[in-house]
Amino acid sequence: xxxxxxxxxxxxxxxxxxxxxxxxxxxxxxxxxxxxxxxxxxxxxxxxxxxxxxxxxxxxxxxxxxxxxxxxxxxxxxxxxxxxxxxxxxxxxxxxxxxxxxxxxxxxxxxxxxxxxxxxxxxxxxxxxxxxxxxxxxxxxxxxxxxxxxxxxxxxxxxxxxxxxxxxxxxxxxxxxxxxxxxxxxxxxxxxxxxxxxxxxxxxxxxxxxxxxxxxxxxxxxxxxxxxxxxxxxxxxxxxxxxxxxxxxxxxxxxxxxxxxxxxxxxxxxxxxxxxxxxxxxxxxxxxxxxxxxxxxxxxxxxxxxxxxxxxxxxxxxxxxxxxxxxxxxxxxxxxxxxxxxxxxxxxxxxxxxxxxxxxxxxxxxxxxxxxxxxxxxxxxxxxxxxxxxxxxxxxxxxxxxxxxxxxxxxxxxxxxxxxxxxxxxxxxxxxxxxxxxxxxxxxxxxxxxxxxxxxxxxxxxxxxxxxxxxxxxxxxxxxxxxxxxxxxxxxxxxxxxxxxxxxxxxxxxxxxxxxxxxxxxxxxxxxxxxxxxxxxxxxxxxxxxxxxxxxxxxxxxxxxxxxxxxxxxxxxxxxxxxxxxx
Amino acid sequence: xxxxxxxxxxxxxxxxxxxxxxxxxxxxxxxxxxxxxxxxxxxxxxxxxxxxxxxxxxxxxxxxxxxxxxxxxxxxxxxxxxxxxxxxxxxxxxxxxxxxxxxxxxxxxxxxxxxxxxxxxxxxxxxxxxxxxxxxxxxxxxxxxxxxxxxxxxxxxxxxxxxxxxxxxxxxxxxxxxxxxxxxxxxxxxxxxxxxxxxxxxxxxxxxxxxxxxxxxxxxxxxxxxxxxxxxxxxxxxxxxxxxxxxxxxxxxxxxxxxxxxxxxxxxxxxxxxxxxxxxxxxxxxxxxxxxxxxxxxxxxxxxxxxxxxxxxxxxxxxxxxxxxxxxxxxxxxxxxxxxxxxxxxxxxxxxxxxxxxxxxxxxxxxxxxxxxxxxxxx
Ligand SMILES: Cc1cc2nc3c(=O)[nH]c(=O)nc-3n(C[C@H](O)[C@H](O)[C@H](O)COP(=O)(O)OP(=O)(O)OC[C@H]3O[C@@H](n4cnc5c(N)ncnc54)[C@H](O)[C@@H]3O)c2cc1C
Ligand code: SF4
Ligand code: SF4
Ligand code: SF4
Ligand code: SF4
Numbered sequence: 037x038x039x040x041x042x043x044x045x046x047x048x049x050x051x052x053x054x055x056x057x058x059x060x061x062x063x064x065x066x067x068x069x070x071x072x073x074x075x076x077x078x079x080x081x082x083x084x085x086x087x088x089x090x091x092x093x094x095x096x097x098x099x100x101x102x103x104x105x106x107x108x109x110x111x112x113x114x115x116x117x118x119x120x121x122x123x124x125x126x127x128x129x130x131x132x133x134x135x136x137x138x139x140x141x142x143x144x145x146x147x148x149x150x151x152x153x154x155x156x157x158x159x160x161x162x163x164x165x166x167x168x169x170x171x172x173x174x175x176x177x178x179x180x181x182x183x184x185x186x187x188x189x190x191x192x193x194x195x196x197x198x199x200x201x202x203x204x205x206x207x208x209x210x211x212x213x214x215x216x217x218x219x220x221x222x223x224x225x226x227x228x229x230x231x232x233x234x235x236x237x238x239x240x241x242x243x244x245x246x247x248x249x250x251x252x253x254x255x256x257x258x259x260x261x262x263x264x265x266x267x268x269x270x271x272x273x274x275x276x277x278x279x280x281x282x283x284x285x286x287x288x289x290x291x292x293x294x295x296x297x298x299x300x301x302x303x304x305x306x307x308x309x310x311x312x313x314x315x316x317x318x319x320x321x322x323x324x325x326x327x328x329x330x331x332x333x334x335x336x337x338x339x340x341x342x343x344x345x346x347x348x349x350x351x352x353x354x355x356x357x358x359x360x361x362x363x364x365x366x367x368x369x370x371x372x373x374x375x376x377x378x379x380x381x382x383x384x385x386x387x388x389x390x391x392x393x394x395x396x397x398x399x400x401x402x403x404x405x406x407x408x409x410x411x412x413x414x415x416x417x418x419x420x421x422x423x424x425x426x427x428x429x430x431x432x433x434x435x436x437x438x439x440x441x442x443x444x445x446x447x448x449x450x451x452x453x454x455x456x457x458x459x460x461x462x463x464x465x466x467x468x469x470x471x472x473x474x475x476x477x478x479x480x481x482x483x484x485x486x487x488x489x490x491x492x493x494x495x496x497x498x499x500x501x502x503x504x505x506x507x508x509x510x511x512x513x514x515x516x517x518x519x520x521x522x523x524x525x526x527x528x529x530x531x532x533x534x535x536x537x538x539x540x541x542x543x544x545x546x547x548x549x550x551x552x553x554x555x556x557x558x559x560x561x562x563x564x565x566x567x568x569x570x571x572x573x574x575x576x577x578x579x580x581x582x583x584x585x586x587x588x589x590x591x592x593x594x595x596x597x598x599x600x601x602x603x604x605x606x607x608x609x610x611x612x613x614x615x616x617x618x619x
Numbered sequence: 620x621x622x623x624x625x626x627x628x629x630x631x632x633x634x635x636x637x638x639x640x641x642x643x644x645x646x647x648x649x650x651x652x653x654x655x656x657x658x659x660x661x662x663x664x665x666x667x668x669x670x671x672x673x674x675x676x677x678x679x680x681x682x683x684x685x686x687x688x689x690x691x692x693x694x695x696x697x698x699x700x701x702x703x704x705x706x707x708x709x710x711x712x713x714x715x716x717x718x719x720x721x722x723x724x725x726x727x728x729x730x731x732x733x734x735x736x737x738x739x740x741x742x743x744x745x746x747x748x749x750x751x752x753x754x755x756x757x758x759x760x761x762x763x764x765x766x767x768x769x770x771x772x773x774x775x776x777x778x779x780x781x782x783x784x785x786x787x788x789x790x791x792x793x794x795x796x797x798x799x800x801x802x803x804x805x806x807x808x809x810x811x812x813x814x815x816x817x818x819x820x821x822x823x824x825x826x827x828x829x830x831x832x833x834x835x836x837x838x839x840x841x842x843x844x845x846x847x848x849x850x851x852x853x854x855x856x857x858x859x860x861x862x863x864x865x866x867x868x869x870x871x872x873x874x875x876x877x878x879x880x881x882x883x884x885x886x887x888x889x890x891x892x893x894x895x896x897x898x899x900x901x902x903x904x905x906x907x908x909x910x911x912x913x914x915x916x917x918x919x920x921x922x923x924x925x926x927x928x929x930x931x932x933x934x935x936x937x938x939x940x941x942x943x944x945x946x947x948x949x950x951x952x953x954x955x956x957x958x959x960x961x962x963x964x965x966x967x968x969x970x971x972x973x974x975x976x977x978x979x980x981x982x983x984x985x986x987x988x989x990x991x992x993x994x995x996x997x998x
Binding site for chain 1: 627672
């Protein structure tokens with residue numbers, strides 16, 4: 037192995053790091069370590085002059101390993117790897133020490149913080165000695181796309197990709213397209229007809245030459261990897277069909293919470309307590325009525341039913357506040373003399389034009405009453421003979437501090453929206469993860485909101501979390517653009533920090549196959565050894581640690597690299613390295 | 620005990636001038652900026668909430684609306700332009716009507732036409748009474764006491780006083796019942812009535828609270844000038860009319876003339892200041908004018924105006940014009956007094972200091988209850 041010539045770069049991050057870590061001392065101390073050729077500190081390493089510093093040093097001092105001590109690698113690892121590439125060095129000959137999130141931001145004693153920063157940099161320096169150059173891998177992309185879920189999100193993505201001239205397979209488990217919108221009358225805040233937005237799209241999909249639509253169909257298993265996925269489906273006519281595609285969009289949406297779980301509201305016991313979706317159907321039918329067909333005199337709308345309460349769902353279902361205002365407007369227009377009560381916990385008007393919608397609605401003679409969603413839910417009971425209404429809602433009104441009674445003849449529950457019970461199955465089929473609430477998790481909540489940790493799989497619409505039509509469509513088109521870009525490039529890069537089986541050592545026990553969460557390992561019966569598919573492997577390392585014979589080596593996370601890093605961390609002063617023998 | 624909300628109440632209150640009540644989203648800015656709220660006496664947000672929910676009993680038992688002098692700070696600082704100041708004003712009109720058991724106040728406040736027609740009726744009635752009962756003296760000199768003998772006018776004044784006074788007093792009792800007796804959440808010890816009385820008297824005499832919130836002290840001055848003029852006139856007309864309405868023309872430094880000038884100056888200053896304000900609509904307090912506001916200032920102005928003419932004609936010995944001016948003066952005064960003193964705007968002269976009194980009574984009594992509760996718990 038050639039001799040290491042290491043360059044160290046300690047970043048100030050403005051004052052973010054420098055105010056809590058004595059960066060100069062860190063650089064000076066580390067410079068004394070073996071194989072370190074040069075150690076510098078600089079105000080902003082990620083800036084262009086910062087990167088140039090690295091590039092010039094590589095050329096001038098003939099460096100072959102680089103360590104940057106700065107922020108989290110999640111933020112700038114790629115930046116520095118590119119700098120190495122630009123200087124003609126393999127980007128894997130690089131290691132980052134996080135002295136911001138793990139040091140300066142979380143400590144208050146400057147001396148101790150500086151010591152810890154040094155330890156972390158030492159660990160990185162010792163480790164980088166054992167880094168090996170790795171080569172890039174890329175694969176062809178099949179230009180077809182699979183879209184699961186034919187709600188507004190899935191339909192929008194389908195049309196976008198198909199209109200760009202690419203093949204789309206659209207899978208919908210129901211008899212018809214449209215998802216939740218099938219039963220919705222008008223949209224907030226503009227009060228447009230949903231059906232007028234929806235039906236033309238459905239027709240276009242049915243007529244489109246690039247779209248193959250499979251209704252009443254569900255997907256059980258998908259094999260393959262980004263660019264080259266495959267599945268077998270059984271259509272509702274019972275035909276088996278094999279599909280091949282390069283990318284997947286998951287757009288499976290969500291469903292409504294069952295409010296009978298909340299005893300206070302008497303859903304399913306009191307006849308005129310309905311869910312939002314049931315009320316939409318009533319609106320679509322053209323008349324607002326009680327169960328006996330009569331017109332209600334007092335209409336109450338209750339928000340956050342099953343949302344924002346740890347007993348049910350801790351999250352906010354996001355669209356129900358505006359939907360509630362939509363109903364208040366619709367009831368006011370249909371029944372001008374009715375009393376309307378909007379019983380809310382907080383009014384969330386998050387989107388463009390929504391606050392204005394709230395303001396306009398609040399002027400339509402609607403009584404807004406506030407309750408405590410965490411500790412003090414209203415209670416609905418049957419009214420007495422003297423009450424002149426069918427039901428009484430008892431509640432502690434927060435803004436007045438009074439215990440009040442609200443008359444009601446029809447109560448609309450703004451039921452929470454929750455993931456489908458089988459959300460997990462889909463997650464497993466396409467290899468993506470779920471958050472605690474069973475919504476799918478995006479790759480990065482800010483910087484990569486529609487991709488997932490599985491390359492080639494995207495999540496759009498309300499399967500990622502409750503959202504309105506606008507946001508669902510925005511996501512659908514964002515994912516479509518990502519996919520069209522990948523298709524037009526023709527090839528995609530895949531990560532090479534993967535596991536590799538040493539066939540001579542593998543005993544064929546198949547432990548690795550059982551533990552791999554990405555189904556990346558298959559068994560070669562002839563040779564009696566396991567084989568890792570490099571494109572499916574995420575380099576998580578699970579198999580490496582489970583393998584009883586030590587046959588699996590994870591590139592960039594070899595035993596030697598990890599143990600040397602630990603060794604570096606334990607050094608309290610500069611000392612000669614002991615080369616750790618590979619097991 | 621829970622209270623039933625009343626969505627219909629809002630429709631009722633809009634007839635008293637409430638507007639934009641539904642714009643309020645309870646940020647509380649208005650209460651925070653109001654210079655007159657204090658711990659235990661909070662407004663206007665709380666009252667706006669009670670309006671939105673139609674908590675009529677709660678409103679009836681609140682003295683707070685009377686504590687507001689309508690400086691407009693709240694309206695200026697309201698992020699939703701809910702006009703809390705004007706809502707408080709409309710609430711005072713509403714409260715005046717519910718204290719009034721005859722239903723007269725409600726009728727006058729809710730209908731411009733009713734108020735106007737009633738005034739015109741009284742105006743004509745006064746003129747008719749003179750036409751029927753009065754004889755113009757045969758003398759070229761001014762013989763006002765022959766035309767309108769002081770003892771008869773004085774007698775009529777007293778009858779009017781007893782008549783209107785009994786309405787006002789019963790309304791006040793009604794107010795007391797609503798604010799103090801019906802509010803079961805608070806019990807007031809008798810000694811507190813004495814302790815809190817001085818503050819109410821001080822406020823009645825000075826209206827000092829206005830200076831706390833009016834950055835423009837002209838408003839306070841105008842209001843106070845009008846108030847003292849009104850009280851002086853009341854005392855002179857009711858108790859000393861024979862000293863005030865004389866045939867003899869005193870020299871201008873005579874107290875009779877000086878007092879007359881004072882009252883007239885007060886009326887003129889205040890009414891002109893208010894009329895210009897209401898016309899320009901620059902200050903919050905003048906931005907919205909209910910019909911009762913306009914009728915009130917215009918009548919007051921006419922009262923001062925006809926008074927001046929009586930004086931000028933009399934001093935110059937112009938008999939006939941003096942009599943006509945006198946008739947007009949009374950024809951303006953009677954409807955003014957009859958409609959406003961017990962049933963409309965002018966009753967605030969009694970309600971406001973009493974409300975201040977009641978508010979502090981309740982506040983102190985609540986503080987005592989709170990203290991006793993804590994002591995009870997700690998023992
Ligand atoms: C009562 C109500 C009123 C609303 N009003 C408005 C409004 O006025 N304005 C507004 O902007 N938003 C409104 N929304 C929100 C709106 O419904 C959503 O934004 C929208 O439906 C999201 O679309 P989606 O495609 O993500 O999900 P969905 O509409 O849920 O569609 C998902 C589709 O995927 C299918 N699917 C699920 N699982 C599978 C599977 N395993 N295999 C195949 N297919 C599958 C489902 O059958 C469904 O067709 C309202 C929501 C509700 C509940
Ligand atoms: S959007 Fe509104 S009603 Fe729905 S959960 Fe959130 S706060 Fe509650
Ligand atoms: S490293 Fe992880 S993903 Fe790769 S084969 Fe092993 S267990 Fe599977
Ligand atoms: S400032 Fe305006 S919005 Fe805020 S509480 Fe007062 S009236 Fe309501
Ligand atoms: S008008 Fe002035 S006194 Fe009245 S509530 Fe508003 S801020 Fe207070």
